[in-house]
Amino acid sequence: MVEVELKFQIPEARRNALLKALDPKKSEQIQLKAKYFDTPDRKMAEQRAALRQRLEGTRWIQTLKAAGKSHIERFEHNLDLGELADAPDLNLEVYTTEPEAQAVLNKVLAEQQDQLKLQFETDILRTYRVIQFEDAEIEVSLDVGCIRTESAEQEVHEVEFELKSGSIHSLLAFSFEWVKKYQLWLDVRSKAEMGNLLALGLKVSPATEAKEIQLSKKDSAAKNLRLLIALHIQHLLPNIAAISAGVAQPEHIQQAQRALDHLQLSISLFKDWNSDIVEKWAMQLGAFKQQFEQLHHFQHMQDTLGGFLQNPTTSENLAKDILYAKEKLGNLVKSTQNVHHYLELLMFSLATTDTPQQNDFKWFAQNTLQNQYKALQEALNDADISHFESLDTLSQRIQELKFSFPILTSIYDVKNLQKYSKALNDAQISAQEYQVLSSSAQYIQQTELEASDWFVLGWLTAKQEVYADKLLDATEQFLVSRKLIK
CATH class of the missing domain: 2.40.320.10 (Hypothetical Protein Pfu-838710-001)
Known part of the structure; x- marks a missing residue:
């Protein structure tokens, strides 16, 4: 039973x-x-x-x-x-x-x-x-x-x-x-x-990690998206429960953030696969995920820059921001709005009937992949090393493709995918480093800096420019080396 x-x-x-x-x-x-x-x-x-x-x-x-x-x-x-x-x-x-x-x-x-x-x-x-x-x-x-x-x-x-x-x-x-x-x-x-x-x-069970994603070539795109959301929900809920109960360890928070990231990306990138996807879900998940990202960013700054910050006010404010972010996250994960959202996603993942689709799963996967290639190329064309917003957009397109690439290409029987994955991985690492440095520089700029802290800002800016160059080069290399997968 x-x-x-x-x-x-x-x-x-x-x-x-x-x-x-x-x-x-x-x-x-x-x-x-x-x-x-x-x-x-x-x-x-x-x-x-x-x-x-x-x-x-x-x-x-x-x-x-x-x-x-x-x-x-x-x-x-x-x-x-x-x-x-x-x-x-x-x-x-x-x-x-x-x-x-x-x-x-x-x-x-x-x-x-x-x-x-x-x-x-x-x-x-x-x-x-x-x-x-x-x-x-x-x-x-x-x-x-x-x-x-x-x-x-x-x-x-x-x-x-x-x-x-x-x-x-x-x-x-x-x-x-x-x-x-x-x-x-x-x-x-x-x-x-x-x-x-x-x-x-x-006090708490070990953090739940993501399971390997294995979609079915024989099933429809709509059914595969429900399966994908179900896997992310199974990843998310045990870690959210630990946070809600106030017994979470850092790994629970990291895994919950990763699950939310994957949920948001799946819904925003693959929304055309299933007509039951609600448009607001991606926005809600994005806003929720930002609270995890903010806490992660503050903690990363404290670990990496804490020793360089000579201004005690800057260090104290950073410590206060971390405590406030933890408290806010603890309340947010069990808020009525987010509990409703978990239930909505559960309802979607467990549904068993879908509107018949004219095209098979491979068609949807290939169409999504080509749209992402096009968006990445446009972001690279618009990228300017002196225009931080354009580099942020390029970084986001890279992060999206890094997530979806193994999912979308899992239905292809092609031997040279590993080469493309490596080129994409190089671009993703550069994008990730660039985003961390960019956020850190913005945070430091918003504080009242003493002379000693200007050194930190200068160091961040210089490193940011280095990774901006690496991001542009690695993205171009990926787009040049990859082939259209038929």
């Missing part, structure tokens, strides 16, 4: 209001006490799977869960073990007659099934109610309680929306209203993940 649900964290100030919205007179309550099992080396947690026994009222239910194709879909197998006074022994023999569950267990644990041990427990009071919305029945569950190990305990206060019947589209639309009214923020971390971290004495 596939379980489809969304989980949200509730700001403390909105918890009572949400409980009233469930209307205790129309809701039911049940005490849920669960025991979670894993191997000593956390094989199940590593594979985003969970095995638990849970007392639901008076009955013990054994549940096996595994990751699905998205963060709102999971495999789930439930087995009623009956009414028992005490927790039963863990029984894996029950899965020998359940092929799908047995396959999941074999894949996750292999030969380690006999090494499963109790790792942590949960004690939750669930207030729940099924609500009819459009064509769907949605179970709203407010979970309040704790996760505990022998030596630690963590509070739980969250709400889940589980699709009992109807469309995923209705589930997401329903969630929109509750997010807006109660300022909920999306959390893709499961209780199993949180319990595993508690057992290990950790």
